[in-house]
Amino acid sequence: MFGRRQFAKAMGVAAFAVPAIGRAKKFPAGRVTMVVPFPAGAATDISARVYAERLSAIWGQPVVIDNKGGGNGIPAAESVARAKPDGLTLFATSAMTQVVNPAIYDKLPYDPIADFAPISRMGTSPFVLLVDRNSPINTAAELTAKLKAEPGKHNYGAGALPARVASELYKMAAGVDAVYVGYKSNPQAIPDVQSGLLTFMMIDTVNAKIAMDRGALKGLFVTDSERYAAVPAMPTAAEAGLPEVLLTTWTGFYAPKGTPAEIVDRINADLYAVSAMPEVVERLAALGGTPKLMRPAEFAAFASAEKERWGQIIRRANIKVE
Structure with a gap:
């Protein structure tokens, strides 16, 4: 049985380096609203609820999830950007609103950097390249060969823009062609992979694990530098011959810009x-995720670098708003 130090070491978080002043600051009284820009059951929502429940116990006051799905997260992000900066409104979001939207929209009603106070990264999640469980395709090389042999005859699906970006990165690296089919959410595309309407899809590890555990789909590789611990037999993209396909989405916590630094530090702690x-x-491990927190300044620098990296991929793939 691990103790807290061992768990912290295993997670890569400095659980015992929490500033005492951050923990001592009294949290603002009142109901805390944690806005999530996706519907209930989405990967970000599931992780946010795990944190919200424990934060509510620590603060002794309710932390309520407010799912504002739709619009690629824009309405949710705007609502937080305009909220009172008193610590009672938090944003549990993903790379979608903070680094993907700025690259595909010419104009947004919020600024992903100027309108938010970064609190911490929540976690990271690579993508998994998936095909139907009963497909004769068992490796990325076999999928690539099939797509090259039949250009323009195959479709792939994505319900979230990050998954589409990952799919386009695979297409560019492999030199293949496949037609994009959009869905309202990633899980909605799974039945169409099973039916053969879609030849493949890329999905975050949380939903990929659910689909693989159900026996619906099988994974060909993971877009990370290390193998996916929940499915250790599945290779990385580099091991599958596509080292360029290295992409990890992430989730994180923000507050409205202007939220006092002592409150941000308290939440971070x-x-x-x-x-x-x-x-x-x-x-989180059961869901295929691992906490990978950051201090506010570190998270701000990370998000800025990610904005540039994702932007380069999106521009290269010529992904536009439809």
Whole structure:
């Protein structure tokens, strides 16, 4: 049985480096609203609820999830950007709103950097290249060969723009052609992979694990530098011969710009405390995720670099708003 230090070490978080002043600051009284720019059941929503439940216990006040799905997360992001910066409105979001939207929209009603106070990264999640469980295709090389032999005759699906970006990155690296089919959410595309309407799809590890556990789909590779711990037999993209396909989406916590630094630091400290809880580690691991928190300044620098990287891929793939 691991102790807290061992869990923290395994997670890569400095659970015992929490500033005492951050933990001592009294949290603002009132109901905390945690806005999630995706519907209930989405990967970001699932992780946010794990944190919200424990933060509510720490603060002794309700932390309520407000799912504002749709519009590629724009309405949700705008609502947080315009909210009162008192610590009672938080944004549990993903790379979608902070680094993908700025690259595909000429104009947004929010600024992903100027309108938010970064609190911490929540976690990271690579993508998995998936085909139907009963498909004769068992490797990325076999899929690539099929797509090259029949250019323009195959479709792929994505319900979220990050998954589409990952798919386009695979297409560019492999030199293949496939037609994009859009869905409202990634899980909605799964039945069409099974029916043969879609030849493949890329999806985050949380939903990929669910689909693989159900026996619906099988994974050909993961877009990370290391193998996916939940499916250790599945190779990385580099091991599958496509080292360029290295892309990881992420989730994180923000507050409206102007939220006092002492409140941001307090939330950051409590997020670290929650991430050190064994049941949280186990719960997120079961979903295929791992807490990878950051201090506010570190998270701000990370998000800025990610904005540039994702933007380069999106421009190269010529992904436009439809």
